[in-house]
Amino acid sequence: MAGQSSAVASHTGKNPFLRAVAAASTFAGWCSAGMIMAAVAITCQMIVVRFVLNGSTVWQTEAVIYLVIAATLVGLPYVQRLRGHVNVDLIPISLPKRARFFMAILTSILSITIVSIMLWYGYEYWHFAWDRGWRSDTVWGVRLWIPYLAIPVGFGLLLLQLIADLVAVLTGVDKPFGLEDV
Numbered sequence: 614m615a616g617q618s619s620a621v622a623s624h625t626g627k628n629p630f631l632r633a634v635a636a637a638s639t640f641a642g643w644c645s646a647g648m649i650m651a652a653v654a655i656t657c658q659m660i661v662v663r664f665v666l667n668g669s670t671v672w673q674t675e676a677v678i679y680l681v682i683a684a685t686l687v688g689l690p691y692v693q694r695l696r697g698h699v700n701v702d703l704i705p706i707s708l709p710k711r712a713r714f715f716m717a718i719l720t721s722i723l724s725i726t727i728v729s730i731m732l733w734y735g736y737e738y739w740h741f742a743w744d745r746g747w748r749s750d751t752v753w754g755v756r757l758w759i760p761y762l763a764i765p766v767g768f769g770l771l772l773l774q775l776i777a778d779l780v781a782v783l784t785g786v787d788k789p790f791g792l793e794d795v
Contacts, residue, residue: 622695623778626786634777635694641770642691648684652677672753679760686767690774696791705790714782717789721779728772735764 625631659673692698705713741747743758781787 623774623781623791624787625777625781626784628780628784628786631777631781631786634690634773637770638690638694638774641687641689641767642694645684645688645691648680648687652680652684655680672751672755675749675751675753675755679755679763683760683763683767686763687770689767690770693771693774693778700790702790702792705792713789713792717782718779721775721782725772725775725779728768728775732765732768732772735768739765 623631623635625635655673655677659670659677662668662670662673705716708716739758739761742761747757748754749757778787782789
């Protein structure tokens with residue numbers, strides 16, 4: 614029973630806050646894409662060094678892991694802006710307009726609460742690594758606050774996008790769940 618949803622990217626109207634958050638989310642998406650491209654390039658370089666030149670790799674595997682994780686976290690707000698996260702829209706589609714509105718508010722508030730908690734603990738974890746000068750236990754010995762910074766940045770930007778989505782629904786700039794009334 615797969616079908617195509619009528620949901621599209623979140624609308625911003627002429628609201629400066631919504632437009633600024635949309636721009637930040639789009640920039641985060643570009644940064645995430647850049648990190649994925651860098652990870653692919655480093656993987657290709659690692660393959661050449663190991664299997665063509667028969668050399669050893671020191672930093673490549675660790676860099677690729679950190680880049681892919683950071684790309685995932687930093688890309689969260691962009692995917693939220695495009696409504697690309699996995700969702701089940703059977704219930705919102707089935708609900709009348711008013712009930713859909715209240716369900717959108719409830720799910721937005723719950724999402725904001727959960728992401729706020731993740732942001733809080735992510736920042737705490739990053740700060741702990743920065744304050745204590747943690748380094749990875751590899752030959753490269755990267756300062757761990759650098760890759761861990763993706764946690765509060767990604768969740769912070771996702772929180773902003775979720776707040777913008779809530780504001781857009783409350784102000785009527787966007788429809789609940791991006792679904793047009795049928």
